[in-house]
Amino acid sequence: MAGILAIVAGTQFAMGRLPICACGEVKLWHGDVWSSGNSQHLTDWYTLSHLAHGFVFYALLRWLRPGWSVAWRAVTALAIEGAWEIAENTPLIIDRYRAVTASLDYYGDSIVNSFGDGVAMLAGFFLAARLPVAASVLVVLALEGVAAWMIRDNLALNILMLLWPIEAVREWQMQGAPPSVGR
Structure with a gap:
């Protein structure tokens, strides 16, 4: 798993992604989705989505690969998450976000934010492995509800x-x- 995280970080660095926020800080949490610091620090409101990825990947891989150990399914889930983190930070996806979503000022993730996203996905994955299905569904619904309400x-x-x-x-x-964001 450390190797996957290192490959994702190395690939993103080769793509020109900044290791940390251009502000020079690494915050544990950044809560302003409308600022240039969004998706630049270790965690933010979108971390909730990556936790949900873990629950979804656990469910899918348990269904698709029931004979695999939880560890191998976790490695596979992290590889999928890592592939998304790389794809999400290509000009194609960044431009798509900016064109069709409310993320008008999104310019991609920092490497530390992608690392945090991968760790959050693993946390969701391992929670899903331990929780009953009904509890997992409720957690995902709560994550989705809180994010929809807050951001x-x-x-x-x-x-x-x-x-x-x-x-x-x-x-x-x-x-x-806020009024300062172009509409």
């Missing part, structure tokens, strides 16, 4: 807006933006 975004909305943007959803999301 008008979550994993489901993120997927929806990337694949099939709905202007009414984007307008609703933008209602949470």
